[in-house]
Amino acid sequence: MSSSSADPSSKLPLKPIPGSYGHPFFGAIKDRLDYFYNQGRDEFFATRVQKYHSTIIKTNMPPGPFIAQNPRVIALLDAVSFPVLFDSSKVEKRNVFVGTFFPSVSFTGGYRVCAFLDPSEPSHTSLKTFFLSILASKHNTFIPLFRTCLSQLFTDIEDKISSQKKAFFNSLSDATSFSFLFRLFCEKDPSSTKIGSKGPTMIDKWIALQLAPLATLNPPSFLKYLDDLLLHTFPFPFFLVKSDYKKLYEAFYEHSAPILDKAESFGIKRGEACHNLVFLACFNSYAGMKTFFPTLIKWVAQAGENLHTQLAHEIRTVVNQEGGVTFQALDKMTLTKSVVYESLRIEPPVPFQYGEAKKDMVVHSHDASYQIKKGEMIFGYQPFATNDPKVFDHPREFVGHRFVGEEGEKLLKYVYWSNDRETKDPTVKDKQCPGKDLVVLLARVFLVELFLCYDTLTVETKKGIGLESSVTITSLSKATST
């Protein structure tokens, strides 16, 4: 790591924030077109960092007119300034979960669910306490349940490879994630409820309508204005997914009675608790896993056979020593743990974070300090923070053992995927993901199952429509040793 890391007390020169918003309407549209079509996301930010010689800049963020009233943000694009977004005393997180716009509450039963609440709102405390307590009560279910789901996943992948020579990973992974989540919260296989096998498709539609303003169908250039008009100009109405959402809600309501009873004991009404549970399972968890698992398998597969051999060796040795896949065994797998963190670092599943300045403040990058005024919207583009070359050597390279050992572990505080540092735990007073430990655990178990059963694999990947990569497994070699 280089020597110029963060020191909040350092006396860096105070500079005006560079960048430009342009004309209130045309400036926002120009930035939107650059972001989606003319440049693309990474290029959009990289060119501005270069142009203004700063990792803190002014810019507009999509969607802008007519969906977002104010697209103007101050973008944080380095590892040092980014964590101001985790400080609930400095930033307001009310209604900023998806950015500068707020999807209609019709999508969530008329409620502002937990993810849209600022920690200063009393219902954030009760809902997050409720979530943390559900997760704690399910602790012993995580490993055996996920292993059961994964064994089905690998059977399905093998079947596809033997019949079609390849297996499209995303849809199989989505089905696994949903099955795991429904069984975790409702203790029932979703296919034996009224949802049947349609859960992932129903959720995908429900999420797509809410997040369309942030997406593109990646059309050929001549169709870009149509794509822009269709997705970024007016919000999609809820009625298009009303019946799907109703089915999901009813299935959760019917089968999660013990959890809803618990919510009532926390003073949360049953209906509000159930809409929050649907959002927790289907948006926070499922959508996160929809992006993360393809990313994980993509980077691990592409890292090559050498890493696969090392992982298989570590995993098989520890499982044999410990007599099974237990929390203690997983904790001993230092390379496996590091590979999971490296995947979350190199391509964080949720790349955007927002917060409105609660007061005037000074934020600094590696090189300078900048004044941010109360009411200004702060935006962090996380891939630039966790690929900051002043913190990580060869940041764009996937280095499997990056977080191994004492020096490696020191870097964990710069891994921000959960909306805070990896070295911190979520509380009701902040907006850190309460599923943080579960996500890391599931990713480790995923790698363990993969390398207990197989020696190596190859994949083909391309950019997906949403945030996720599209991954196809082209070969999977059965384990030759135990």
Ligand code: HEM
């Ligand atoms: C790979 C999977 C996941 C990813 C990538 C992820 C990521 C995140 C991120 C980045 C945030 C902060 C959003 C913001 O306010 O800017 C968040 C919040 C949240 N996540 Fe996760 N998450 C995942 C899985 C889960 C799971 C499994 C649960 C629970 C079972 C969960 C529950 C929540 C909740 C309730 C919030 C809102 C927290 C609050 O309001 O204080 N997430 N998650």
